[in-house]
Amino acid sequence: MSTVTVASVDDFRERVDQLVARHPVVAGNRYTAWFAGGEASRGEVRHLTVQFSVFSHLFVEAQLRKVINAADLDTYRSGKEILLNELGVVFNADRSRAAVGTDPDLVATEGTVDGGRFRFGAAHFEWLLRFAHPIGLGFDDVGKRRHGTAPTLHFCDELLEVYGAEDASIAEGASYAVEHWAASGFWKELIAGLEAFKARECDGLPLAFWTWHDKVEDQHAAHTDDELVEAYAQSWFDEDRFLAGAARMLDGVQTFWDGLWADHEAGVQR
């Protein structure tokens, strides 16, 4: 028998939101705060690009695992929305725009992949390749495990283990944490720094990979809010495992940014 009430799910959401908001990677990410100031050198922008490319490319593996391990058809389908969009299926919210091209400045940030069209050039990884090219990074320089530092690979492995976990409560906690971290403003900080870099020394650098993701994150966070309410009502749901999944995932995210901060302090460039 279900004992779920609106009050109990609201209380739980409050606990989760506090855990996320107080986590150092959300409350105070030293790397992105510094990066937003626009002081990063070309070598530091390249280093960020390579590490970010490894995480965002390997994220596809974690997203597939999340889909495979989904506890119900709704979660399975919402996981596929993210997975297939990541791989190049354009959301079909606005068919006229989808038909125009594959550039992230043009393609929709809302809608569904159901009935959407696959375009090679709409894969998020290809958007990142277009950003990487003007700063001298080619296909062979980005996106592979071998390009990742130890902290980056730790984060990727945590995504597979926690975000893609077989235990649905852990996986849901990790999803909630990842999406609320992503909606907490780090894209805007990176965009601010990249705009300064572009104006200073890289005219024409396409920032759409970054700006498209900034636009989409608010909806992802809203989706995980709905997912939390739904998951909370299920018999398998366990509050402690959800919170543990959220905390462990945020620790993984923090390892990634702390790695970049340590590299900045050590003067690592690429």
Ligand SMILES: [Fe+2]
């Ligand atoms: Fe993406």
